[in-house]
Amino acid sequence: MNFNDEAKEWDTERRINRAKQIADFLKSKINFDNKSIMLEFGCGTGLISNHFLDYFSKIIGYDQSDKMLEVFNKKFLEEKDRVIGINNIVELNSEVDIVISSMVFHHIEDINQSLNDIKKVLKKHGELIIVDLDLDDGSFHSNEIGFKGHNGFDRDLFVKQLSLNGFNTIQVGTVLQDKKILSNKEISYSLFYVHAIKID
Numbered sequence: 001m002n003f004n005d006e007a008k009e010w011d012t013e014r015r016i017n018r019a020k021q022i023a024d025f026l027k028s029k030i031n032f033d034n035k036s037i038m039l040e041f042g043c044g045t046g047l048i049s050n051h052f053l054d055y056f057s058k059i060i061g062y063d064q065s066d067k068m069l070e071v072f073n074k075k076f077l078e079e080k081d082r083v084i085g086i087n088n089i090v091e092l093n094s095e096v097d098i099v100i101s102s103m104v105f106h107h108i109e110d111i112n113q114s115l116n117d118i119k120k121v122l123k124k125h126g127e128l129i130i131v132d133l134d135l136d137d138g139s140f141h142s143n144e145i146g147f148k149g150h151n152g153f154d155r156d157l158f159v160k161q162l163s164l165n166g167f168n169t170i171q172v173g174t175v176l177q178d179k180k181i182l183s184n185k186e187i188s189y190s191l192f193y194v195h196a197i198k199i200d
């Protein structure tokens, strides 16, 4: 999927509703005490970050698509002193309390690189919550020609990968089960989450 091409039309009713469901779920898992800086990894147009404006003093949206970021930054223009979308996180140095990421990792070829980048921006014992697609048979992205990502993830293998990259998983579970229509066919899918802590 070319996210730059999709950016302007990204905020459909279906995606807005699903983002609210996911954000509500994330809120139920986060202990907000002593946390002031959140980073959303793969923030897109900010459909998830939007629900956290009252919960953190600073929100950093990171995305590799400049067009998605354009929509993100326009959406939060009035909050631009504390909500900012960026396309590079190498300069953030161990300052982030919590990283959240929703529906991004299955698009990433080199997951180890991304986990390493996340580790660097997190404070000591910082938290990471990833929401993503459970392993599927390829149906979820069947309308995307040349899709190079992952057809979801096996939860146990994902937890192992986190561990290899310096994260201790504290919880894994189901976020939601849903259906979507693709080429007149109904596709069932489910999303899982992992809640992990940076080890050192």
Ligand SMILES: C[S@@+](CC[C@H](N)C(=O)[O-])C[C@H]1O[C@@H](n2cnc3c(N)ncnc32)[C@H](O)[C@@H]1O
Pocket: 003, 019, 041, 042, 043, 044, 045, 046, 047, 048, 062, 063, 064, 065, 068, 101, 102, 103, 104, 107, 108, 114
């Ligand atoms: C399916 S969208 C999800 C957007 C948002 N998290 C949401 O739930 O509405 C995936 C997003 O991840 C971004 N993305 C994909 N690979 C990325 C990477 N390696 N680093 C940062 N962002 C990435 C895409 O540009 C896109 O905005």
